[in-house]
Structure formats: structure tokens, C-alpha cells
Amino acid sequence: MHVKIKINGKIYERDVEPRLLLTHFIRDVAGLTGTHIGCETSICGACTVLANGLAVKSCTMFAVQSDGADVVTIEGMAKDGQLHPLQEGFWEEHGLQCGYCTPGMIMCSHQLLSRNASPSETEIREALGGNLCRCTGYQNIVKAVQYASRKLRLAPKVAAGD
């Protein structure tokens, strides 16, 4: 089946098997390997991307379902060599160790901050409930999101992914 998906502003067009997962389209067709796969069964959140502005687990969607979608992945977060405040926050606050969960965490946090500019600690922890991290113990991930939330409120123009 023929699909056309925009990823980080660039159009990718391809004939694909109907069963091809969006996450494999992103990784294997577009060659964007920053989106990780940790379970393929929509539990771990490592594959989270933005599709039409919403955080989705890209292993839950088929590429054909995403035909025409506007997708943003971790590679689309930095602008002009400048890290997005969320990426900066994870770096500043030691919000990652092995880094495998990090892209998914960042994309999911992005949705949270776009809906709630100054979430409480509990709200952050709840919002990240579908993203698993086995290394950090989550505490510094919470701090990373708080860092980004502060920074984005001060400079709201650094809106992410667009």
C-alpha cells in the first residue's frame, strides 16, 4: 500500500506492507533511529513520537494508519543546533543514564507541557506513567521536565517540534 508520511518536516513516500508498524517506517524507511523499540506492544513508551501533535506509541500504529500524518520524532526537537528545553533539561538534571527510554520520555513530556505549562510533580509522574525507565529511578526525569517547564515559560517561543 502506498503511504505518504511527513516526519520532521520531510515527506517520506513508499509502498509498504499493510502490517508495517509506524515505528518501523520511521526507523527503517526514514532511517531515523532515535525512536527506540522496547516492547512492540505499546507498554514501554520507548517508541513515543508526536503524530499530528499528539504523543503516540509508534509501535501501536501501522504505517498505513499514519498516511498523511505529520510526525515529529526526537530528531526533530533540536532547532538550528540548539537543543529543545526538554533535551536540555534531561542533560542538566541527569535525567538519563543508558538513554534508551529518553527519546520517548522527551516526546511524552512534550505533550504534557503543551497541555499544562507548569505541571506539579504528581502530574508529571502521572503523565509519564506509560513510559518505562529502568535506569534513573524517575526522580531526575521529573526534574528534567520541571526544568523545561520553567525554561519554556520564560521563553514561550521555543515551542517544540514546530
Place this chain on the structure above:
Amino acid sequence: MTQRYVGQAMKRKEDPRLVSGTSTYVDDVVLPGMLYMAVTRSMHAHARIKRVDTSRAQKLPGVVAVVTGEEVAHCGPIPCAASLPNMKRALRHLLAMNKVRFVGEPIAAVVAENKYIARDAADLVEIDYEPLPVVVDPEKAMDPASPRLYEEFSDNIAFNFFFESGNTEEAFKKADVIVKERFINQRLAPITMEPRGVVAAYRMPDNELVVWCSTQTPHGLRTLLANMLQVPENQTRVIAPEVGGGFGCKVDLYAEDGLVGYLAKKTGRPVKWIEGRRENIAATIHGRDQIDDVELALKKDGTILGMRVKAIADLGAFLSFFTPMIPTLTGLLAPGCYKVPALKFDQVGVLTNKMATDAYRGAGRPEATYLIERIMDVAAQKLKIDPAEIRRKNFPQPSEFPFKTSGGVIYDSANYEAALDRALEKADYKGLRRKQGQLRKQGKYMGIGLSSYVEICSAGPSHAVGGGGWEAGTVRVERTGKVSVLTGVSPHGQGQETSFAQIVADEFGIEPDDVVTIHGDTGRVPSGIGTFGSRGTSVGGTAVYLAVQDLKEKMKKIAAHLLESTADKIEFGIGKLLVKGNSGRSINFNDVVTVAYNAVRLPPGTEPGLEATRFFEPSNFTFPFGTHVCVVEIDEETGEPKITKYVAVDDCGNVINPLLVEGQIHGGLVQGIGQALHEEVVYDENGQLLTGSLMDYAIPRAHDFPEFELDRTVTPSPVNPLGLKGVGEAGTIGSTPAVVNAIVDALAPFGITHIDMPVRSEKVWRILKGRKAS
């Protein structure tokens, strides 16, 4: 030397590539013409294989090859590094032949043009099984009448590990009180967020093999793969690119590693295999799984006289790389941080129809800490002594170190009481007890749990670690003054690219940005062992530190020659070497480097270049310690034990980067708490895995925790020149008993003296339902 960077919370050098999605994990490696492997696995826990029919799989368009057991039999069994007296070498092959012994055991491997076809084809391999009686319960497996996993062995007992130090019989005779309890450390799955993965490429004319593997031990893997695949070791290269978590489970050589290498050789094309999560839970090693029957003999005042432990370690179906060694560590550490004058430890390692156990974060020490920290609380409850005081009473004093324990090891240095006091103060222990009393009167159940732990790190002296416990480090000052560090440890989240840069920068008086640490590639790093057993910085960092010292000596000689002084009068300043005292005579670091390479003005007899390699063999392990305080509140409606406060005071000796130490503790705590509250690998009586996905195997989530309150005491280790003790596993080891102690404390008014892990809401709810508080 001025310390400008060691001890500072420096941001990590490795992070920019990781937060931007540009780093390379194994699954990101793509080679021209690459094939994909999928594995057909056993559906039975114990069965004879009567027939494997690969014809349908072979015929599927896009399938390139299908292999079964006989074809790879010549690769030999997968080795185990451990050797215990009379140990039965229950080893597996790359693919099962004749018989399968656990659900998920590889039977056939398929390679195809893409991963979808490979998986389809793996499902088309047809297997006729003749089911055999399944042995799941380790206690039943020990029965001589039990069905045997290996017909060639007389029973399912893989090893016995026994020792007695002091006179336990006497101790128990003299005791005022004896407490006993059975403690079960349930089976856990490591669940690295990145599953395992391998890519191999083979160049026939050169007989050269390159392997990318998500491993903690690239050099060890190279040796094993070279032997197994008959490729010379010096023509085998193993690369551990970015590795998405290890926790011990990526130390082993797995069947799939060998298969990918074999198939790359066979097909002449690169082959990739990436583990699915279901495969990961079924066929990556498990951790723990030990039953400990513990008896403690005490005087009325709480003084410990002796301890007896009978331990059953469920090893699963075969011996993986370290399998039998891990449970024996429980024996060495069984006395915990107490004076236990007499100890009898009697352990059996048992084979059952489950995945093998091996090192999972903590590896044998969480079991020890859990048994001693729980039995201390059982004793305190019985003797009506405060849990903090019974601990304090039995600590060895700082002046008694190095302290030889009845577990047979020598603790390097400690001040247990200082860590306990700091934790009690930080948690406001007295205030908590008051609050607990008030809440109880209102019918609310809050519990306070302590855990004073010690653990064994910096693996270790070579005689105690199969395959060598040393570590290698090469340091090269390049012609431009930039420094390359090549380390044999293979970090995968621990941050040694940063901490090693801090060490080297301070030693040379240069900037961390000028130091690059290269790791995880046998083609670039000459020699090494790897990252496990909390050894990365304390053993690997020490090797680097020693290599730097060699270079400093050489640079001092060169500087002395140029400054017309003597080497003993030269010291390193910031960016320069100078003559001691206010002589005003100095030479820039980079100028010395230039002279070393231009090799014209060198002192007579000095070789050009600035490169040094050192191997560090530790004289002993190191023994970090600390005290954790956990507070739980029990939700009466649901039984949910909710952690409302968690204080951890840890002592890992000197600290290079507090940010990294804190991160290790946080992650460790969550894994340890995960064991206490949620996690358990469950097999049913037929050996079927009931927790085969992340839906059924619950790892902790962000909202399960309060904010952890951390603090440290600092007791340097005398074992290495940097005074480091290691911190990778401390959080996991210390936390589990603190949580369970807190829950038992909360439920004490109901007459509860013990509750088994994982303590899920349902378990507590059932207890509350049936009882009235007194």
C-alpha cells in the same frame, strides 16, 4: 595536583548524542545486504524433541537459511566461568538437540531478507515434542526420586556450597533467644529497556568477524566467540555500541550471539537479531530465586551469638556464565554489617525447568542483605528492642577495620554507626515513631523500616572472579595535547566518559573537554574485562589513574630536562609543569607534549611518545555500606502499601561525580523497591511462563515513588588509590529489606511478623481482612 573537577557534579559528556537521538544502539546498525535472524523456541518446559521439520520454513520466499541443533553442535556447549567443587556442568548448546529444558529454549534459527519474513518463517518450523515430567519447584527437584533434567547426572543438584566458621552449635546452646524465619527471594527479570541484540559481519578471505553486541563485556565475548566459531581471536572484533541498560544480564554469552556469528559465516552476509520483549523475559537470564531458612541466636540484650542459614538456589535449566557463583555470594555476605561470631551456611544449587538465573543488579548480595536485615527485625520485634538499637549494638567499630567476618571476607573500611545516625536524623526517626503511635490510635497503619547494609563491590581480585578481576587502561596524550583514554570497562549508562575525564583532567591540570574516553570496542581498546559488579570506576578508573601516573612521571622527566631541574622537583599546575617552590620556572603542558613527540630535545634514554597502559589487579573487594529508612502507609481499603518517605544514606567511599552517584542510587532504589512491591517471574506447574510480557511482569513506574532523600557519609577505601568503593548496586541491595521491614512494622499490630515479596496490595488486603489490630 589541584582538584578542580573530581568531586564536582559535572553534566555528562555522553548526553548530547543521547538526548538528540543520534546515538547508535545495536538495532541502529545497518549493513549492506544484511539478513535478519528469528528464533524458533520451545513451547514446552521439558520435552524430548522427536522431529524438527524445517521444510515449510525453508520454502518461504525470502528465507535464506534455517539451522537446527546438529548443525551447530560443533560450536560446543556455551561455557560457564564458575567452578565449584563437584559442580555438575549442566551446559546448553546454541540450539537444543534431543531435548528442551525450559520454555523459550532455542530450537531452530532462521535468517531471511527482512525481519517480518524471518519471524513468519520461525513460526513455520514444525517440532514434534514428547513431553516429559516438569520440575518447577526447587525443593521437589532436590528429591532423588524427582525427574531429572540431565540424564547424565545422578540428580538435579548442581552444587553444594557449605562452610562453617566459629562454633554455631555452642552459640545456639548459649542463646537466650533463637529466632527463625524462611525468606524467599522471588525470581526477577532484569528488563533492560533495550532488549539484547547482535549484528555480525564476516569477511571470508580474511577469516575476520566483526560483531556488534549489546554487551557489558566485549573483550570476554570476543574470546568466547572466537573459540566457538573458530575465528582467530585477533581477527574477531566485538563492538558494544550504545548499550541500553545491562544490570548484569548482558555479561553472558547467549545462544543467539553465537548463532548470529555462525549464520554470518555460513551465509557470507551480515546478520542481525534483535530480541523481542517476550523473548527477553523468557530467554534472558533471571535473577535471585533463592529460599533461605535463617536462624539467629542472640543474648537477651540483642547481642548476636550465631547464625545458621540453609539456602536453596533455583538455578533454572542450565548454568549460564556466572550462574553458580551468584548464590554463593549470599554466603559471603550473610553476616551483613554485624559481628556474627559463628556462621553456618549450607546451600544447594538446584536445576529446574526454567530459564537460568545469573547476575542481576546486586547478584547474591540482595539475598544476603534481605535475610540478615529481615531476621534482625524479627529479633528486635521478639526482644522488644528498637530496630535501630539492635543494629547499633552489633556493628563492628571503625577501629576494627579491616574486619574479617564469619562469611570469610575482609571488609575494607566502614563506619556503620555514622551512616545509621545520619539516616535516623535525616528521617527524624524519633518523630516518625511518635507519629506512628498517634496514627495507630486512630486506626491508621504506618510502618518504619530500616536497613543497614554492606555489600561487595569492585569485582575483584582475580582469584574470586572467573575469567579475571583485573582491569586495563591505556592513556595516550595525543600530539595536540588532547588525551585519549581507552578503558576495558564497558559503561552503558554509568557515565564513565565523564567521570574518567574528571579524574584525568585533574591529574594533568587540563580540562575535561580535552579528554575523550573510548570504550566498548576490542578493535580500539587493547584489553579489558568489562562493566559489572560495581567495578567500572573503582577498578577500571584505577587502571586509568595508574596509567596517568606513568605518563606524569615521564612528563616530569622531560620537563626537568628542559627546565634544568630534576624530576622530583617538578609538579603539575594548571596547563603547565613547574619547578616546585616559587621558582617561577615552568613549561606549558602542550610544550612538553610537543617535545615528547618531536623527540629532539628528550632527555637521554627517554623513548618518544606519551602512551601508557596499566593493568590494575585489586587486592580485595571493596565494601560500600549505608542505612536506608523507608516509611509506608497502608491503605485500609485496598491494602496498598504506599511509600511516603524514603531516606538513603550511602557510603561509597570517595566520590568522583556526585550527580552520577545520585543517579546510580536512584535507579538502584527503584529496582530494589520493585522487587519488594511488584516484580516476580512466575512459572506455572507445567513450567509455562505466566509473566511473559510487561503487562504481567510489573516494573516500577514514575508515579510509584515519593522524592527520595539522599545523603552520604564518606569512608575512603584503602583498596585503591582513589579511595573508591563503587555504587552501582548499593541502592538495589539496601532498599528491598527496608521496604519489607516497613510493611511488617506497619502490620505488627495485626500480629504479623513476616510477609513474602512481592508485597502487592492484594496480599496486604487479605491480611487486613481477616484480622483485628491489637
